[in-house]
Amino acid sequence: MFQILTMLLLEMQLYVVSALFTVEVPQQLYVIEYGSNVTMECRFPVNGSLNLGLLTVVWEQKRKDQLKPKEVYTLRKGRALPPSQHHDYTGRAALLHSELKMGRAILQITSVKIRDAGSYLCLIDYQGVDYKYITLEVKASYQRIKTQVMKKTGEDKFVFMCQSEGFPLAEVFWQNEKNSNLSGSVNTTYTLTTDGLYNVTSILTLKPNMSENYSCVFWNKELNEETSAHISTLGLYQLEFVQDRE
Template identity: 85%
Template sequence: MFQILKMLLLETQVYVLSGERELFTVEVPQQLYTVEYGSNVTMECRFAVNGSLNLGLLTVVWEQKRQGQPKSKEVYTLRNGKTFPPSQHHDYIGRAALLHSELKLGRAILQITSVKITDAGSYLCLIDYQGVDYKYITLEVKASYKRINTQVMRKPGEDKVVFMCQSEGFPLAEVFWQNEKNFNLSGSANTTYTLTADGRYNVTSILMFKPNMGENYSCVFWNKELNGATSAHISTLALMSTQHSGQKSLILFIIPMGVMVAVLPSALIMFQKRKSFKNGKPKKERRRKLNPNLKDENRDDFNSQTEAVYLSTVTESRDSGSVGL
């Protein structure tokens, strides 16, 4: 890329010295852009179109160079009026575009969506249109520590409490701890960080000590480069409410279990008595209940015996010539 740039600049100098062409210049209305992580940005450089634009003669190149990186990244290239996607760096595929509708006005506007931390750096805007010139634009990306995740827990087997604050942002932030009287507790804190895939810092700070129950504490993420601070408040009441909830849950578990233990023996006794009562009933009575049409065998036997005795008595009376009633 730099070899092409040198050749184009040399070509321009020859045209100027020979008087065949006026000096072609590129201007930038803004040299520094500062944007929030995840937002969109448009950067612009301008050039003269001399009344009307001949798109087939226009070449626009946008490149990004990060400090400490040996090579630049090609963000977007328009060559002889046509987009040249093969040269675009994969970090910008689908995110970087040139607003073609603005070219006829002499405005080469680069738009980058969903800005990442790695998008920060110096951007080259080179334009070749009846002459060659370029300018540099700086893009700064900030990621405020907006959301702070907090956690409070009691250290097992000790009377100390562990407070934790965690957040992500950029640049690297310092973390300070203080109580509600603004007394600095940072000396007892342990703060560590890691880098995320998109270049932000994942900062975690842990403070472990014996607090005054019911007192409020704060962790403050201080971003020196952005001159901004974000804080979160933690109260030991949260720990007390957690313990109370645990005790309440235990009570709600114990009470039903106690009721079941008390009621179960009584239910078993009633069941055994009912079973014994059913087993003690005569079989015939149970059979009669099951079949109401079933005759009583004892009653039939009694009637048969009575009839036999009566017939025997009548016979004997006839033989003796009298009947006794």
């Protein structure tokens, strides 16, 4: 009878300890620029000096388009388990061990890629078990827009081209100096790069006004972000005029 009572009391104590053990996250959503670094954090109670040999930390990533989660970083009983780490995170994901003694399990990912976006599980086993989820979103602004303009051979029309890479997929609009949308012949296409970026190319063909400048506008609806580039035909007109005089 005494042994049964002791076991019941022990189970009750373990339940209370586990119930008091709670993992918290100071930030649930991170929006990070492609190619930059990110540190995501979850916190756990230490209650005195940390006994590293009792600590297990598991970080996993889950995306809607993958069947099973990717192991980002695992510390089991105070020891890192690099062989179990998914190859997508090899050399890029690390746990900041110096912060563990303060109850901070901080995951650092360098050179963030589009495929790093998703839901991250932070599980802590230390005198109790608990976990939380953190969401990582990755954006890539269409900041660098390459432009080109050429005159169609034997015609009085010009071909304008704008090309840029980013994420998510952007729409492209063409405008003149009066900010009026142009109704000329526009052809916008895109391909996916190996890094998961959208390579967007937009071509406008029309007979321009000699004195006007034209703009291509990349509109990223999901990020509510707009970037643009300006193109002028004046240089080509001047070159054509010089060639005609010669």
